[in-house]
Amino acid sequence: MALSPADKSVSILRALSDFFANPLARAVGLVFAADSFLFGSWVARIPYVKYSLDINDAELGLALFLLPIGSIVMNPFTGKIIQRIGSAQSCLIGGLGFFASVMVPILAPNLLILSLGLFIMGFFTALLNVAMNTCAANLEKEQGLTIMSTCHGMWSLGGMLGSALAGALIWADIPASYHLLGVAIFLIIFIILIQPTLRAIHEEKSPESTSLARPTKALMVLIFIGIAVSMGEGVSFDWSAIYLREIANSSASFSALGFAFFSLAMTIGRFVGDTVIPRFGQKRLLAFGGLMAAAGLLIAILFPNPYIVLLGFLVLGFGCSLGAPILYAASMRLPDTTPAAGLATFATLSFIGFMAGPPIVGFIAEGFGLPNGLLFVMILLATSGIASHWARI
Template identity: 55%
Template sequence: MNISIDEKSSSTPSIFRTLFVFFTNRQARAVGLVFTTESLLLGGWVAHIPYVKEKLALTDAGLGLVLFGMPAGLLLMNPFTGWIIARLGAARTCFVSALFLCLSALIPINAPTVLLMALGLFLVGLSAALLNVAMNTSAADVEREHNILIMSSCHGMWSLGGMIGSLLAGTLIALHVSPSVHMLGVSLALLGLTFVLRPILASIPAQPATESSAAFVRPNMMLLLMIIIGVSLALGEGAALDWSAVYLHESTGASGQLAALGFGAFSLAMTLGRFMGDAIIPRLGARRILGYGSLVASAGLLLALLVPAPLVALAGFALLGAGCSLGAPILYKASMGVPGIPAATGLATFATFSFVGFLAGPPIIGFVAEAYGLTYGLGLVVVVLLLSAVLTRKLTL
């Protein structure tokens, strides 16, 4: 059963039909599991950030500075992602980068010094940057080959992995399992999954690569708008990833295991939104969803800041997740269709700046938190999300 990517309005497929097609398509399912691999590792890591912060006696600003290791790795790698994918192919690049991510994720949690932690995060950033572009390219290749809609569902798998990683971490924290043991177990399991998925990924027909698709491009006005909106929404995601547990623990007095559920609540709402996305984006329109989504995200985070009670804050982070949920599926796909820019080039350029918002935003929040308090640091995200809502009016999708 195929769902045409051109279906609109009344002919738009139902949520259940798009999900059925996604989960019953072998290649789509495999790409979705690659998305899950990345977020399971990141979700496990973020839940243990308070532990690492305490172990290494880091201040908010100190933590923010160390967290710059990830975006530094991303900035170094992303300009080369198109070139690497053009030569290895998206599927093989998924396999190689997933292997490196599983191994590098073991370094930050076990680092005995701040320098080694920063180095580990730098290597995680390198691997995640390459995997990020490769898996989105693979998702687009599957959509093209089978004429189906799966991009939002693949991002839903990413959010599902983050939610599972957060819930697993919270459970293991409650059981007093060492964070090092937790991350080792997850990494080994995902290494095994990566090898299982390898032959399926290799069967995905790739779009022929050209030299122009391997280049990094200076954004035109349309791509620049996408980047600004993408960075804003990615900043909301990064705030939840790196600071939800810290905020819940330090500002609302939540226990360690409850604080770990902050990213879980965010990821649950984001997962549900993304699994509905392939059906509702054609129905409601991409620009409208981006605009209202930014408003919902800002309102949710503002609620968490104005009412610093654990359960209310969890609800606020859930709203943040719902509002941000469809930004990445819409904009990653749109970046491959910007007039005058090759698809892989547009994707690599957008991914670079978007992931910078995701990874570099949280350290900036740390610097603001050190000077004025974490509430003000997260309040900056609220303002940026409101700006994103305004800019969506100028976007053509």
């Protein structure tokens, strides 16, 4: 018998209540939130960096490309690092490095130092990304929980709060360096204090290698969809503020709302994900999400009014919201692939979309305009919705 809307609401609220009542689940979720809080704080300041260094879209895109390069360099080693020192300790190392390194690009005196700082950020965020997802997967297995979507919801919530705070501080004319220094110090203290709780999560030690897995057809389909979805996320992170400022002609403080609206939709979608995914099916939601995300970008492209663009990023957020929770979990259930290797490989290659997408958009924007950069991502998202038919999940 189908559940009534009231019953569904109760089920969703109960799942969220159980998540926040569980100290281990709550701790993992807070690590996800801390990671994106820094991202949200950083991306809102990207226009400041661009204008202060007087660089064009292509130069900014080239600098942003160093972030995924850093991730590519680190990601093949993440599985082995986590196996050797544990996911909690890996969260600590990745978090300390990521949170501290944001000061390099925000204080960069030139394009070279900006690029170096972004490379370092990418290097450490790769380790933190795989480590916190491993923590969530270990806790799901240990306690028989379903928390992956809610953890990713916490990631979206952190990004929304980080960008919203940045918008307020920009409006208040607080210097970017003071803003990000305060955020970095707060998050460094947090990742140290949360360590004892993370270490309480049971972790199975496997004697087998956790390097990258052999690229099977099933894994490559997941990676393609993951690249498309993460490109949608990456565009919102790195280009939403600039799109609103330069194409929709919004104010500096209003432009920070683009990512906040995107993150709001991602947060809502992911918080209900652990309830709706079993009900409607992973393939169906992946297909619908890809097409919905593409529609959101199309709205922003066709109607460059600040308020309509915000609506477009909201729709994009709902469309992208369940991609990562579904795909990360699926990558650990592939046949003939160990869970750690599947997760590390998927995270390595799909994360390229999140990191490389914005630079690609920058190169397209320099030659053909920023709306055409978004159009490229829109087409990729629509294609991923179709490709989900062949996903083995």
